[in-house]
Amino acid sequence: MMKKVYADNAATTRLCKPALDAMLPYLTNEYGNPSALHALGRYAKKAVEDARETTARSIGARPEELYFTSGGTEADNWAIQGAAELGKNTGRHILSTKIEHHAVLHPLRRLEKQGYEVTYLDVDPLGQIDLNALEKAIRDDTFLITVMAANNEIGTILPIAEIGHLAKEKGILFHTDAVQAIGHLPIDVEAMDIDLLSLAGHKFGGPKGVGALYIRQGIRLPSYIQGGGQERDLRSGTENVAGIVGLAAALATSVTNMKINTDKVSFLRNRLIEGLLEIPGSRLTGDPVQRLPGNASFIFEGAEGESMIMMLDLNGICASSGSACSSNSHESSHILRAIGIPQPLAHSSLRLSLNEENTIEDIDTILEKLPLILTRLRAISPVWGGYGRTFGT
Amino acid sequence: MFCEIFTDTVIEHFMCPRNAGSMTDADSEGSSGDPDCGDSLTIYLKVKDNVIEDISFMVFGCVAAVATSSMTTELAKGKTLEDASKVTDQDIVDALGGLPENKLHCSVLGESALKQAIQNYYAKKA
Incomplete structure (x- = not known):
């Protein structure tokens, strides 16, 4: 052959060796539910919290600002729907671009049907947005800017730090779909003034079916999935322990x-x-x-x-x-x-x-x-x- | 991945299309599809005594579009114009051993380009 x-x-991507090695115990003997009080549960809980710490540090965040999800799509959906819920009393306008992933575009289209207004900024032939045009498009009722960190099809890297600074100055939430960037480009949520950031494990050697949403401390994003109260009550459902551990191991390897x-x-x-x-x-x-x-x-x-x-x-x-x-x-x-x-x-x-x-x-x-x-x-x-x-x- | 969704006949006609190429001395040609929409087929005919003596095609399109174009020309070659105009998209699909549901529309491309070429031949003669 x-x-x-x-x-x-x-x-x-192919699952990298450090991720596989880190995951194997949680697919075999360490099968406890992190919510359980017994030793197997506590061990699983520790694994998830260690992974949260590793993942958060890799993007300049604190562990309590990081929430594990089922992947990049869920993180994008949560960020956008949550921000809309949060902003519904103060604004109705969202700024985005014409080259976002469908995981961002489709939730935005749904919000438009619900009465929100979205401006999709044009890009130039290289796929770059015009920062002046972005600033001009900001309205009094703009409550969210969502711009991807790097494009999945054409690979263009967008100036998210500049957008982050601008959003902060104007008091507007800034979300970035960083699924293609994380593990490949240096990303620091503090230095770049990012409020919400989506990432997916399988784009940098981690497993499929696991991702994360970074939510800056102080932003009271509503819960996305309700149930047993996992992920600080914001994203319920028994944790994908092996997946989370694998994501963290892959990200640590990629960043190193x-x-x-x-x-x-x-x-x-x-x-x-x-x-x-x-x-x-x-x-x-x-x-x-x-x-x-x-x-x-x-x-x-x-x-x-x-x-x-x-x-x-x-x-x-x-x-x-x-x-x-x-x-x-x-x-x-x-x-x-x-x-x-x-x-x-x-x-x-x-x-x-x-x-x-x-x-x-x-x-x-x-x-x-x-x-x-x-x-x-x-x-x-x-x-x-x-x-x-x-x-x- | 493709080998699991397409029959061996489809793959074979895609990789080794029959009667592919343009024809400079064609008696007639017919087109269907739209390159702007991602597929476009032109079929060329050489007709003698009402029989399709030679046939060729040029195609821009997906795997199924290439295979159906090739199979369409195989089905029409040597037939009388009357018989060739009876070739349906279902005949083409059957000859290919089937197409995935979401690719069935590609077979319409073959049928309509062939019919167009035959119509144009009659129109030219009339």
């Missing part, structure tokens, strides 16, 4: 190795980008400088996204695309639309996302296979004008 090249780390990982991954990523941009009809999407270390995202004119993914897959390479073909609708990505990629180019996107597990051999395999795949798809493409038109020759 050929060795798989995994270049879809923005979707999810951040510098060396960033150097390695950006080196690989740059080699990949340089190689692929030599292909005619290719362009990079997202900010070339303010960019997640692992993100390499492109438009390859004339080749359709899903077909590229399929051919890569048959060549042992895992990648993803912003183009999805499903019943009745060919949805192109709202992010690509927001950065001004015209149709049908938005259907020709490809995202290769790397992490520290990738090797130079992986990059060379992609650089060898992808041009051949593009040649094949373009040869039968009615929207590709330039090159050979007879398939298989």
